[in-house]
Amino acid sequence: MATAPALDTQARVILALALREVHTLYGGKSLGYLWAIIQAAFGVAVFWAVRYFAHAAAPHGMTVLTYLVAGFGVWYIISQTLSKCMAAVDGNRALLTFPQVTPLDIMLARCLVVTATQTVSMAIILGCGAIFGYTVAVSSVGLLIVCILLAALLGLGLGALLGSLAVYLPALQQVVPMIMRILFFASGIFYSVSAFSHRVGDFLMLNPIMQLIELVRMALANGYVSLYADFWYVVQVTLGLLCLGLLLERYVRRRVTQ
Helix, strand or coil, X not given: CCHHHHHHHHHHHHHHXXXXXXXXXXXXXXXXXXXXXXXXXXXXXXXXHHHHHCCCCCCCCCCHHHHHHHHHHHHHHHHHHHXXXXXXXXXXXXXXXXXXXXXXXXXXXXHHHHHHHHHHHHHHHHHHHHHCCCCCCCCCHHHHHHHHHHHHHHHHHHHHHHHHHHHHCCCHHHHHHHHHHHHHHHCCCCCCHHHCCHHHHHHHCCCHHHHHHHHHHHHHCCCCCCCCCCHHHHHHHHHHHHHHHHHHHHHHHHHHCC
């Protein structure tokens, strides 16, 4: 019972930080929150155009729209959560003077905002596609929800882990974006792992981001079962990185708040 007021206070803090994050990101823009949807749609549209002019149909019986939304949706949730969590402390040092606010609260708020924004954006894009006659099917709502949650937790775990390590290795702030650029092309966002041999496919699927993208495509395509996707591998990697990230964040918290 004694922990209930403390949990309520932390929940209020995280909600307030999330609302502040939304206002900071979109409050000063003329298009407001709509800008987030435009950014997500632009990424999908560019690669949709490339596949269209190359006459490349989406595999697994999916429409190109659904195929790309699955890839970009997972990628945006993970990559944006990671980058925003790594920058959480440097961009909010003034807030950390309040005893109720911790670096983890800021990370959780940013993770919540990114996940909600990208989920809504991708749902709107798919909805618009359905209006214009593109087939949009969800074969497993449960799997889709779990994958979105896993993507958020993976981004949070990586952000907390790398952000904490960056306290001792500042060069990570420059190295991580370069690695993420490589992973953008190595995570199957706009291609399928089934296009490669089993040896190459097994190697690529060591990447949990690619695993999640394949799982989301399974959730959005009727009858498609990936030969490479391993749900429990993603769960184990995500929970392992999350635990390491939270432990290290707790270890360096005193140093970053001084």
